[in-house]
Amino acid sequence: MKKIEKSIELGGRTLTLKTGILAEQASSAVLAQYGDTVVLATVMGAPLKVDLGYFPLTVEYQERLYAGGRIKGSRWMKREGRPTDEEILTARLIDRSIRPLFPESYKKDVQVIAMVLSVDTENDPSILSAIAASAALATSSIPWDGPVATLKVGMKDGAYLVNPLSSELSSSDLDLVVSSTKDAVLMIEAGAKEVSEEQVLRAIEFAKKESGKVIELIENLVKEIGVKKEKFEEEKIDVKLISSVKKLVGDKLPKIVERSAEYEKLVAAVSNNVSEEEKKFVPVILEKLKKEHIHSLILSGKRLDGRKHDQIRPLSMQVGVLPRTHGSAIFQRGQTQVLTVTTLGAPSMEQLLESAEGEGSKRYIHHYSMPPYSVGETGRVGFPSRREIGHGALAERALEPVIPANDKFPYTIRIVSEVMSSNGSTSMASVCGSTLSLMDSGVPITAPVSGIAMGLVIEGKKIAVLSDITGMEDFNGDMDFKVAGSQKGITALQLDVKTLSLTTEILKNALAQAKEGRAFILKAMLDTLPTAREKVSIYAPKIRVVRIPVEKIGEVIGPGGKMIKKIIFETGAQVEVEDDGSVNISGTDSVSVDKAVSIVESLVKEVVPGEIYEGEVKRIQPFGAFVEILPGKDGLVHVSDMAEGFVNDPNDVVKLGDKVKVRVKEIDDLGRINLSMRMDPSQDRPREERPSSGHRFSPRPGGGSHRGPSRRFNSGRDDRRAPSGPHFPASRLLEQKKNFSR
Numbered sequence: 041m042k043k044i045e046k047s048i049e050l051g052g053r054t055l056t057l058k059t060g061i062l063a064e065q066a067s068s069a070v071l072a073q074y075g076d077t078v079v080l081a082t083v084m085g086a087p088l089k090v091d092l093g094y095f096p097l098t099v100e101y102q103e104r105l106y107a108g109g110r111i112k113g114s115r116w117m118k119r120e121g122r123p124t125d126e127e128i129l130t131a132r133l134i135d136r137s138i139r140p141l142f143p144e145s146y147k148k149d150v151q152v153i154a155m156v157l158s159v160d161t162e163n164d165p166s167i168l169s170a171i172a173a174s175a176a177l178a179t180s181s182i183p184w185d186g187p188v189a190t191l192k193v194g195m196k197d198g199a200y201l202v203n204p205l206s207s208e209l210s211s212s213d214l215d216l217v218v219s220s221t222k223d224a225v226l227m228i229e230a231g232a233k234e235v236s237e238e239q240v241l242r243a244i245e246f247a248k249k250e251s252g253k254v255i256e257l258i259e260n261l262v263k264e265i266g267v268k269k270e271k272f273e274e275e276k277i278d279v280k281l282i283s284s285v286k287k288l289v290g291d292k293l294p295k296i297v298e299r300s301a302e303y304e305k306l307v308a309a310v311s312n313n314v315s316e317e318e319k320k321f322v323p324v325i326l327e328k329l330k331k332e333h334i335h336s337l338i339l340s341g342k343r344l345d346g347r348k349h350d351q352i353r354p355l356s357m358q359v360g361v362l363p364r365t366h367g368s369a370i371f372q373r374g375q376t377q378v379l380t381v382t383t384l385g386a387p388s389m390e391q392l393l394e395s396a397e398g399e400g401s402k403r404y405i406h407h408y409s410m411p412p413y414s415v416g417e418t419g420r421v422g423f424p425s426r427r428e429i430g431h432g433a434l435a436e437r438a439l440e441p442v443i444p445a446n447d448k449f450p451y452t453i454r455i456v457s458e459v460m461s462s463n464g465s466t467s468m469a470s471v472c473g474s475t476l477s478l479m480d481s482g483v484p485i486t487a488p489v490s491g492i493a494m495g496l497v498i499e500g501k502k503i504a505v506l507s508d509i510t511g512m513e514d515f516n517g518d519m520d521f522k523v524a525g526s527q528k529g530i531t532a533l534q535l536d537v538k539t540l541s542l543t544t545e546i547l548k549n550a551l552a553q554a555k556e557g558r559a560f561i562l563k564a565m566l567d568t569l570p571t572a573r574e575k576v577s578i579y580a581p582k583i584r585v586v587r588i589p590v591e592k593i594g595e596v597i598g599p600g601g602k603m604i605k606k607i608i609f610e611t612g613a614q615v616e617v618e619d620d621g622s623v624n625i626s627g628t629d630s631v632s633v634d635k636a637v638s639i640v641e642s643l644v645k646e647v648v649p650g651e652i653y654e655g656e657v658k659r660i661q662p663f664g665a666f667v668e669i670l671p672g673k674d675g676l677v678h679v680s681d682m683a684e685g686f687v688n689d690p691n692d693v694v695k696l697g698d699k700v701k702v703r704v705k706e707i708d709d710l711g712r713i714n715l716s717m718r719m720d721p722s723q724d725r726p727r728e729e730r731p732s733s734g735h736r737f738s739p740r741p742g743g744g745s746h747r748g749p750s751r752r753f754n755s756g757r758d759d760r761r762a763p764s765g766p767h768f769p770a771s772r773l774l775e776q777k778k779n780f781s782r
Contacts, residue, residue: 050074053074084150194216196213232441237555241547355372359480382454382483391403406455450583485572493514582626652701654699660691676714677716
């Protein structure tokens with residue numbers, strides 16, 4: 041492929057597409073750059089070795105850590121491993137954007153690979169990868185009805201942003217991805233902070249308008265290359281065979297259309313009455329007849345199960361179904377049933393993330409599992425499929441806006457949705473069940489969220505928008521549109537289509553009908569559990585957060601982590617210190633947590649003259665006793681302050697380990713605490729007026745005198761100094777904090 045470069049301005053930055061630079065043996069390869077983010081997209085097509093009966097399109101998205109100048113954090117494994125969830129989600133996004141544009145009966149093996157070569161942390165490589173993949177397919181010889189443009193839309197103060205920077209998304213109320221051709225929307229993926237249907241519609245229209253620039257850029261690239269597409273004609277089935285199959289089927293199809301076993305028997309029976317060459321067409325013809333039957337029924341105003349177009353299937357909900365989990369709920373809608381379980385953990389249990397753009401973490405995680413028995417089948421059980429990862433991410437996105445902030449609810453939250461039975465929209469059932477499970481666990485979500493899947497049947501000018509679609513309506517329909525949100529607005533969207541006739545007006549009607557359906561489901565949910573539990577489960581960890589001055593972090597950790605280890609050992613609570621001075625304290629019971637909180641607060645407490653403490657005698661010297669009044673803080677009770685009269689030996693008054701009541705007499709210029717066992721401040725005398733104990737000054741062997749006790753007091757106790765400064769550098773503090781906060 042010859043070297044060609046095309047560029048446009050998009051969102052205030054330059055988008056560049058290049059061909060003929062890399063991967064010359066691929067069917068097509070496009071190098072795309074946006075800012076300093078660079079992606080290579082390649083396309084390969086090859087004849088099938090075995091006819092699989094379907095179009096084997098595979099899409100892969102790979103992020104190389106070198107793209108961000110990073111080396112994998114694992115000590116043992118430096119090569120990138122299995123795809124991360126984010127890589128899988130991006131691959132799915134590209135797949136859903138390009139798949140509807142291939143010929144229906146095209147059966148060659150097609151593979152699209154998008155590889156991220158450079159990231160600048162501001163321009164999203166997933167959006168650039170989708171554009172590059174579209175350009176690579178358009179410039180290949182593979183028959184494809186593109187190009188398609190994929191854009192991200194943000195919204196700030198009511199204004200829409202095209203491909204917002206990563207730094208802008210944090211303050212955006214909308215994170216919307218739209219893939220569209222010149223005329224139709226093909227794919228939508230969105231997360232939102234409870235925005236209205238009208239705002240979403242305007243954002244989709246905005247994205248579609250802006251996508252025209254990208255489509256024109258790709259078309260210009262195709263023209264200059266002079267691509268010759270592979271000749272392909274849709275496989276035509278003999279009209280006589282179709283007529284024969286219809287006669288053989290008779291009136292059986294409507295009766296068994298939803299019963300898979302009976303349907304397979306019908307396929308076998310019809311196949312036995314046609315020639316060997318015609319047998320391969322029988323399943324295709326029957327699927328077409330089945331689809332025509334379902335469309336005709338729906339467009340006449342009925343549905344397979346007798347419901348109206350906007351009618352929701354019967355609902356059933358339970359909460360607190362598992363005795364020892366932190367929160368649980370069962371949500372059932374028709375034959376779709378999901379068990380969702382919530383687990384609360386300490387802040388240290390958050391998930392750590394690693395990508396080319398850097399390291400991060402998240403404290404709210406949603407996982408989704410759909411075993412084979414949920415659809416009445418046997419099959420593989422093991423690591424999650426791409427579909428399971430995608431459905432979990434959608435449910436996670438739907439609930440993320442209502443999860444309380446860390447300072448209000450300092451827990452790591454993990455939700456697992458177990459699909460028990462599936463017949464349409466398990467992802468939206470997971471959203472509803474997860475809301476109830478969160479509330480059952482005592483998570484103070486800001487608003488309950490419900491979700492619904494919308495379908496579409498369109499034949500010419502006849503249109504039917506369906507609420508709460510079943511699996512059969514999804515498979516044979518023209519749209520799968522999932523909408524989740526609270527009473528206030530939308531929190532997540534996902535749209536996939538099988539038609540190029542989806543208009544803004546249809547989307548508007550679908551969103552309005554979905555809003556009514558969500559409200560109906562939400563009411564039933566709140567009838568089951570009106571508000572979140574006031575307290576977390578007795579089996580959940582108890583967590584308190586103590587805020588301390590950053591300069592006091594060293595005192596909580598202690599030299600070599602001595603102090604934090606001691607707190608953990610004595611209380612049984614887990615103590616984690618953050619860089620901003622937040623101390624997360626968690627434990628299985630309130631007693632251990634309260635004890636650890638008390639110790640931490642004591643460590644950072646500023647001692648004030650006049651305060652009275654009950655301390656423990658830790659060390660006795662000839663001139664007095666050292667008494668610990670707070671953890672890690674002790675002061676000196678001079679012999680002259682131990683009693684009203686003369687004290688010759690401190691051992692006559694106190695013993696090691698004694699609990700004594702002391703008053704803070706003063707804190708000198710060096711920060712040393714002087715204590716008194718005499719409670720009346722009026723009896724205090726300046727040091728020079730105190731009676732001699734016989735130990736304060738002693739003659740030196742060579743003449744003169746030395747201030748022995750004072751010197752020992754000054755330098756003999758390292759713990760009299762704060763654990764920072766030249767003897768405890770900040771680098772050591774940071775290292776120890778990391779070691780003992782996890």
